[in-house]
Amino acid sequence: MKLMTLMKGVLGTSLILGMTAPALAEFPEKPITMVVGFKAGGGSDTAARLMASELEKSLGQKIIVTNRGGAGGGVAAAYIRQQPKDGYTIGFAVATTFAFDPLLGNVAHGLNDFSYIAAPHGYRSVFVSPIDAPYKDFKGMISYAKERGWLNYASIIPLDRMIMNYIGKQEGLKVNIVPTRGGAGARQAVLGGHVDVSFSGSNALPMHEQGAVRIVASALPTGMPDYPDIPSLKSLGYDIYSRNYAVFFGPKDIDEQARKKLEMAMARAVRSPVYSDYVRNKFRGREIFLSGGELKAELEMQAKDFRHLLKATEE
Amino acid sequence: MDVMINAILDSLSLATLLSVALGVVLGIIIGAIPGLNAPMAIAIAIPLTFTMSPLSAIGMLIGVMKGGGFGGAVGAILLNTPGEPHSAATTLDGYPLARSGKPRKALQTALYSSVIGDSCSDIVLILLAPTLAIFALKAGPVELAAILILSLTLIASLSGNSLAKGFFATAFGALLATVGMDPETATPRFTFGYVELFDGLPLAAIAIGVLAVPEIIMRLEEGRHYGKHKPTLHDQHKGDDQLKTKEFFGLRKTIFRGAAIGTVIGALPGLGTTLAAFLSYASAKRFSKTPEQFGKGSLEGIASTESANSAVSGANLIPLLTLGIPGNLTAALLVGAFLIHGVTPGPMIFERDADLIYGLFAAMIMANVMVLLIGRTGLQFFALITKVPPYVIYPVVLLLCVVGIYVSQGGFFAVWLMLGFAVLGYLMIKLDISVVCFLIGLVLGPMIELSIRQSVVLLSQSPSSIFDYVFALSLLCATPMVAWILIRDRKRAGSNQKE
Numbered sequence: 001m002k003l004m005t006l007m008k009g010v011l012g013t014s015l016i017l018g019m020t021a022p023a024l025a026e027f028p029e030k031p032i033t034m035v036v037g038f039k040a041g042g043g044s045d046t047a048a049r050l051m052a053s054e055l056e057k058s059l060g061q062k063i064i065v066t067n068r069g070g071a072g073g074g075v076a077a078a079y080i081r082q083q084p085k086d087g088y089t090i091g092f093a094v095a096t097t098f099a100f101d102p103l104l105g106n107v108a109h110g111l112n113d114f115s116y117i118a119a120p121h122g123y124r125s126v127f128v129s130p131i132d133a134p135y136k137d138f139k140g141m142i143s144y145a146k147e148r149g150w151l152n153y154a155s156i157i158p159l160d161r162m163i164m165n166y167i168g169k170q171e172g173l174k175v176n177i178v179p180t181r182g183g184a185g186a187r188q189a190v191l192g193g194h195v196d197v198s199f200s201g202s203n204a205l206p207m208h209e210q211g212a213v214r215i216v217a218s219a220l221p222t223g224m225p226d227y228p229d230i231p232s233l234k235s236l237g238y239d240i241y242s243r244n245y246a247v248f249f250g251p252k253d254i255d256e257q258a259r260k261k262l263e264m265a266m267a268r269a270v271r272s273p274v275y276s277d278y279v280r281n282k283f284r285g286r287e288i289f290l291s292g293g294e295l296k297a298e299l300e301m302q303a304k305d306f307r308h309l310l311k312a313t314e315e
Numbered sequence: 316m317d318v319m320i321n322a323i324l325d326s327l328s329l330a331t332l333l334s335v336a337l338g339v340v341l342g343i344i345i346g347a348i349p350g351l352n353a354p355m356a357i358a359i360a361i362p363l364t365f366t367m368s369p370l371s372a373i374g375m376l377i378g379v380m381k382g383g384g385f386g387g388a389v390g391a392i393l394l395n396t397p398g399e400p401h402s403a404a405t406t407l408d409g410y411p412l413a414r415s416g417k418p419r420k421a422l423q424t425a426l427y428s429s430v431i432g433d434s435c436s437d438i439v440l441i442l443l444a445p446t447l448a449i450f451a452l453k454a455g456p457v458e459l460a461a462i463l464i465l466s467l468t469l470i471a472s473l474s475g476n477s478l479a480k481g482f483f484a485t486a487f488g489a490l491l492a493t494v495g496m497d498p499e500t501a502t503p504r505f506t507f508g509y510v511e512l513f514d515g516l517p518l519a520a521i522a523i524g525v526l527a528v529p530e531i532i533m534r535l536e537e538g539r540h541y542g543k544h545k546p547t548l549h550d551q552h553k554g555d556d557q558l559k560t561k562e563f564f565g566l567r568k569t570i571f572r573g574a575a576i577g578t579v580i581g582a583l584p585g586l587g588t589t590l591a592a593f594l595s596y597a598s599a600k601r602f603s604k605t606p607e608q609f610g611k612g613s614l615e616g617i618a619s620t621e622s623a624n625s626a627v628s629g630a631n632l633i634p635l636l637t638l639g640i641p642g643n644l645t646a647a648l649l650v651g652a653f654l655i656h657g658v659t660p661g662p663m664i665f666e667r668d669a670d671l672i673y674g675l676f677a678a679m680i681m682a683n684v685m686v687l688l689i690g691r692t693g694l695q696f697f698a699l700i701t702k703v704p705p706y707v708i709y710p711v712v713l714l715l716c717v718v719g720i721y722v723s724q725g726g727f728f729a730v731w732l733m734l735g736f737a738v739l740g741y742l743m744i745k746l747d748i749s750v751v752c753f754l755i756g757l758v759l760g761p762m763i764e765l766s767i768r769q770s771v772v773l774l775s776q777s778p779s780s781i782f783d784y785v786f787a788l789s790l791l792c793a794t795p796m797v798a799w800i801l802i803r804d805r806k807r808a809g810s811n812q813k814e
Contacts, residue, residue: 040358041648046655049362067358068725071496071513075725078510106503107510150776158501178456178772179498181765184647188584188640194455194773203659207639210663282654 027087027258031062037076037093039069043203043283047246048092050278051120054269059261072157073097074107077249081113085251087258090117095245099302100159103310111303115254116295118266119245121279122286124202125160125219126230130193131212138216138236141196142171150174154186154198159242159306163219163233164199165313166240202284219243220286240309243302245290263292322673326370326681334371335678338378339685343693345379346386349712350523350719352398353383354644361652369656369671374678376652380645381433381682384625385690388425389697392617393418394712396527400518400758401624403526403751404592408609408616410530415612416556418701422694423558424614425621428570430687432622435574436581436629437683440636441676445665448637451582456769459585461787463763465794466590467755469597472801474752481752484743488756489763491516498765499772509728517724517732518758523716524736525743525750531709531716532741556698562614569599569615570622577626584634584642585766588627589758593751595623601804629679636660636672 032055036048045067052063068076073093080091091114102110127138135141145151151168155161155177168175178195180186186198190213197216205227208215218224221241223232233240248266250259269275270289279285290298325331338360345356360379364372383398391402392409405425412421439447454462467485474481494505495515506512573595580591599619600609609616631642632649639660641647653660658668665672700708720733743750774781782788 041354041361041651043651043654046361046651050365053365069514070725071510074510074513104501106501106513108508152773161501174776176772176775177499178769179765180769181498181761184640185585185765187638188452188634189455189769191638191640192452192455203639203654206659207661210661212638212662278655282657 027255027261028059028061030088031064032059032087033064033066033089035076035080035089035091036065036067037069037073037091037097038067040067043201044092044094044246047121047275047278047283047285050275051092051248051266051269054272054275055262055265058265058268071107072101073247074101074109077109077114078107080249080251081109083251085115085254087250087255087262090248090250090262093247093249094123095119095243095247095299095302096157096159098247098249099299100306103303103306104158111299113252114249115252115259116292116299117248117250117254117259118263118292119247119288119290119295119298120266120270120275121246121283122288123244123246124205124224124284124286125242125244126200126202126204126208126215127197127217127219128187128190128200128204128208128213129197129216130190130195131214132193133196133214136214138231141216142173145196146171146173150176151197152176152178152195154178154180154189154195156180156183156186156199160199160219162309162313163240163242166309167233167238169313170238205284241305243298245288245295245298246285247295247299259292267291318669319673322670323677325670326374326674326677330368330371331374331674331678332681334367334375335378335682336685336689338375338380339382339682339689342379342382342384343386343389343686343689346383346398347389347697348386348398348719349390349394349396349527349715350398350519350717350721351723352387352402352519353380354399354648355723356380356383356386357645357648357652361648361655364652365655369658370674370678372656373649373652373658373671373675374682376649377675377678378682378685380628380649381625381679381686382689383645384433384628385426385429385686388429388621389422389694392421392425393697393700394527394708395530396712396716397522398519399588400522400754401588401592401620403522403754404589404596404620404624405617406526407596407620407751408611408613411610412612412614412617413701417612418698419556419694420558420614421612421617422698423691424563424566424617426687426690426694427558427563428566428573428618428622429625430683430690431570432574432577433625433629433686434680434683435571435622436578436626437676437679439578439582440629440633440679444633444637445662447582447633451584451634452638454583456766456773457781457784457787458790459583460763460766460770461784461790462583462586463590463759463766465790465797466594467759467763468794468798468801469601470593470755471798472597472601472805473593473755474749476747478805480748484749484752485756488753488758489760490756492757492760493764498761499768511725511728515761516757517720517729520720520724520729520733521736521757522754523720524733525740525753527716528713528733528737529741529744531713532737533744534705535709537705558614566614566618568602569618572598572602573619573622574626577623578630580623581627581630581642582633584631584638584640585762587643587758587762588624589755590762591623591627592620593755595619601801606808636664637662 038044052065076091083089098111135144153164189195190198207213218232219242342356345351356379387398387402390396391405395410397403409421576595577591580586600606631646634640635646
């Protein structure tokens with residue numbers, strides 16, 4: 001009799017929880033918290049939320065998305081570092097949060113303080129000039145600026161400022177760094193013709209196609225295959241690049257079974273129509289997937305390159 | 316023309332109407348909750364729109380934006396809890412009026428001014444967006460710096476009884492605004508190792524901290540002395556709690572002035588709602604026949620801020636739609652939402668997404684009508700809050716402030732900051748130092764810093780090119796004259812009082 005009640009209880013509970021899994025506990029058996037390192041509503045936040053809804057479908061558990069924006073993903077990184085390593089709390093930030101920001105010495109975290117789950121997509125950073133500028137390409141801009149004596153550059157983050165300083169150094173050109181708050185401020189400066197060139201995310205691509213601005217260079221080392229006319233910094237003769245990724249991560253030494261399961265679910269999710277359509281057509285990002293191992297190697301390589309760059313611009 | 320008519324007919328479908336209405340209701344409720352605000356409401360609503368058609372989705376978000384604007388005024392007027400820094404301007408007269416037993420009148424003034432301000436700027440957006448956008452682009456860092464300096468001079472007239480104390484409060488706010496990353500070198504300033512402070516102090520947490528929490532504490536202090544008579548939150552009904560047509564008609568100049576200020580400021584990305592609200596408030600006070608009523612429950616005070624900050628929300632869409640530049644946080648969230656639904660803001664939007672844009676315009680007008688209708692019904696209920704005894708309502712409000720700030724501003728860190736700033740606000744009120752000036756310094760400080768530093772960088776190579784900036788220079792020349800007029804006014808007011 002007692003056994004019957006117990007069995008009923010177990011059966012009932014598993015039905016209520018909607019568990020189809022066998023009796024053996026398998027990750028995930030409770031909701032997962034996803035901490036997004038950006039303010040709610042932006043392009044990256046949206047990608048994270050779409051990912052969360054895809055993961056819910058394949059993992060069969062609720063994903064609770066919370067935002068801890070600030071310091072370019074640094075606030076979320078600092079938070080995740082202190083969380084349990086069971087895989088039920090994961091973070092979302094970008095590659096520069098781990099490969100570049102620690103080099104500046106302002107944040108307490110380092111690249112090795114985390115486990116990396118996967119990179120679900122990449123970013124496409126570009127350099128944008130006003131459409132009515134007296135030059136039509138990057139080389140033309142440099143010689144125009146040299147003639148005048150300086151280049152006015154709208155910067156968004158420390159990395160892009162360092163890239164432009166590096167180029168200025170190589171060209172023997174004075175670069176005036178005009179600070180802006182976020183991509184919107186930089187966009188405004190370019191559209192109004194207040195600067196010669198600015199850094200921008202992939203949202204400049206549609207404006208380039210519409211003829212509102214001109215993209216003069218891509219920061220990706222190999223350029224953008226679908227825009228063969230836009231040169232990369234590398235092809236322009238500058239040994240420098242930015243190849244940023246969206247990064248899902250957890251605290252150091254996260255439970256490997258859970259990490260693997262999340263990685264596999266994410267690999268499936270990026271192929272889903274909703275996610276790939278968003279990255280390709282709406283966000284205009286780079287459709288690429290890196291596993292945790294590949295991501296870690298990429299971050300280490302970038303950190304090494306950025307360290308060189310830092311040295312080169314300081315000298 | 317066909318596209319336009321079809322789009323407008325489309326937008327009149329039941330689905331769109333319902334989603335706009337839902338958005339307005341959601342916006343009013345979330346906006347009215349202490350600690351939450353319109354950007355928060357939009358962030359909450361965006362995932363809800365993932366599965367909707369683009370027009371319904373954007374209509375709903377527009378509804379949330381407009382509803383959230385009025386909701387913010389409800390919180391500011393009834394509870395002195397500004398959800399966003401610009402609502403602090405509405406608390407100046409809204410809260411005193413509500414406390415004097417006229418909550419309905421205060422809410423009605425806010426609602427009607429808000430809807431009129433909003434509609435005016437929407438009409439400007441619909442008729443003139445591309446032209447205005449090109450004009451707005453011409454305003455670069457140098458022009459923005461000049462506008463900000465002139466505006467701050469006008470706003471200085473709000474500094475209360477003592478100019479020195481007002482100046483001190485503003486400077487203190489501006490000093491605290493330097494917390495966070497230096498915009499030029501990205502070196503953390505005054506962050507004491509807290510990554511949470513890298514992007515600056517969370518404004519909503521501080522606005523609630525210095526304005527609302529000390530008020531709650533002081534009301535509860537009073538509560539200890541109530542004795543026998545049964546206390547209510549505000550004074551008992553004295554009649555006269557309805558806005559009369561004649562009174563409202565008297566506000567027309569103030570409302571349209573506010574709408575004009577809000578529209579211009581909103582069309583210039585990077586200036587923002589707080590500037591518009593306080594600028595409108597300061598000029599309403601300057602031109603008022605009864606400036607001494609300001610701060611004590613003046614209808615003009617409420618009308619000036621609400622018409623201006625609502626006008627900003629419509630005008631903010633001008634740079635957003637035509638250039639893809641969001642003018643404030645709310646607009647930035649809308650860009651994200653547009654992207655999800657496959658709409659790329661930019662110069663071609665009127666050709667490529669014409670049907671959607673005209674649908675959006677129709678949805679905006681629709682949302683204004685709904686804010687009016689839903690707001691009118693809602694304010695009858697909201698006003699009932701004032702009947703709840705203070706020992707019930709204030710602890711609840713305090714709890715909501717804590718929860719709201721926890722949710723919207725990033726955890727306990729922001730809650731502790733809010734409580735810390737509550738102590739500061741309490742001390743400032745006791746010392747008669749203007750909390751509002753402090754907030755203005757805090758909000759405008761970073762804008763002034765950034766635009767001046769940008770200007771310096773841009774002019775550093777050829778300082779003489781400053782003479783190319785005719786508009787900026789004329790504003791800068793006007794600044795001392797405005798200051799002189801304001802000081803003269805102040806002296807006159809002072810000698811009148813003595814007589």
